[in-house]
Amino acid sequence: MRDVACIDLFCGAGGLTHGLQREGINVVAGVDVEETCRHPFEFNNSAEFINEDVSRVSGGRLKELYGSAEIKVLAGCAPCQPFSTYSQRYDVLSSPRWGLLYQFDRLVRELQPEIVTMENVPTVVKHTVFDDFSASLESQGYVVHRGVIDCTRYGLPQTRKRMVLLASRLGPIHVIEPDGRKVSTVREAIGRLPPISHGESHDADALHTASRLSPLNIERIRASKPGGTWRDWPADLVADCHRKESGRTYPGVYGRMEWDAPSPTLTTQYYGFGNGRFGHPDQERAISLREGAILQGFPTSYSFVPEGGSIHFKTLGRMIGNAVPVTLGEVIGRSINRHLIEMYQARPENKEMAPKDDSRSALVA
Incomplete structure (x- = not known):
């Protein structure tokens, strides 16, 4: 697209940027506080990575990156942990991450982009900071x-729902409707990947590696049914915490995925069998780091570490699990x-000659 430039705040490994660039949006830069995201962001995308805390980035610095673009887009996904249902059990209001949407708002005010977009967990709407963010945009003329959005309706092989905000100074804007495609499944996404054992990496792809299981968890995964729970196990395999009344209401752990359904929502610990229904449908292991990335919509060739680099489950699990699909x-x-x-x-001078197709070239000279 000509005359359009986008900056991706909280860009992480580049999931949002990669999707935008696939659709022809010229993403010129991404900003993230995690230096480990530099390689995946820059290696897989034609954009500059800025290793900076968004709260310390000035609008003036970002304005230079936009250059002379007629249409400026400011995109981003502030860390979702403060807004998740799980986090509400803890003291998250004291976390500096809670106020990052206010920093997003500050940059909108300083840059005055034509279009703003953000996404987050659906429960973000319950928080004042999100209402403040929306109200601020409206007060500025957006x-x-x-x-x-239910991502399965758009082809993601994962039951992931996200709140998406789109705002424009140009006029009404909305998320496109699903095209009616059938739901993608785990089998379609990862069914062709070569089998590996727990604790093993595939020679052709270092990211196709699975965490090691203890002898007890090997017995448990052998007793697990796709789509089932730990309640399917023999009594001697059930964890002590699940025997208690307080633990019996948590069946969504130690389970296998189903081949012919979307995966459950991936978390930052999806590589662990005991952390959710993240067991492989028929192999005796949790899904691999690569399989999780594919379920997040990343292409199989997406590089997350430099060639020969170390594979750290915690770092990569957080990077992939936190990514915008x-x-x-x-x-x-x-x-x-x-x-x-x-x-x-809609411009009066263009009504007679406006393009009628759904071209990806949004601006015509």
Whole structure:
């Protein structure tokens, strides 16, 4: 797209950027506090990585990156942990991450981009900071659209729901509707990957590596049914915590995925069999780091560590689990494209010659 430039705040490994670039959105830079994200972001995307805390980035610095673009897009996903249902059990208000949406708002005020987009967990709508963010955009003249997206309806092989906000100074904007495609499954996503054992890495792809299981967990996964729970096990395999009344209400751990259904929502610890229903459908192991990345919409060739680099489960699990799914990035990119086409067609001088197709070239000279 000509005359459009985007900056991705909280860019992480580049899931949102990759999806936007696939749809022709010119992402010029990403900002993230985690230096480990530099390699995946820059290696797989045509954009600059800025290792900086968003709260310390000035609008003036980002304005230079936009250059002379006619349409500036500011995108991002502030860390979702403070807004998740799980985190509400703890004191998250004291976390500096809680206020990052206010920093996002500050940069909107300093940059005045034509389009703003963010995504987060659906429960973000319960928090004042999100209402403040939306109200601030409206007070600045943006038309704001916000709604929860079921990513399975757009082709992601994972039951992941996200709140997506789109705001434009140009006019009404909304998320495109699903195209009616059938739901993608775990089998379609990872069924062709070569088998590996627990604790093993595949020679051709270091990221296709699975965490090691204890002897007890090997017995447990052998007793687990796809889509089942630990309640299917013999009594001697059930963990002590699940025998207690307080633990019996947590069946969604120590389970296998189902081949012919989407995966459950991936967390930052999806590589661990005991951390959710993350067991492989038929192999005796949790899903590999690569399989998790594919379920997040990343292509099989997406590089997360330099060639020969060390594979750290905790670091890569957090990076991949926290990523905006590439598929969702594509949906947001197509929504922005559609909006810009509609706004172009609405200009009085262009009504007679406006393009009628759904081209990805949103701005025409």
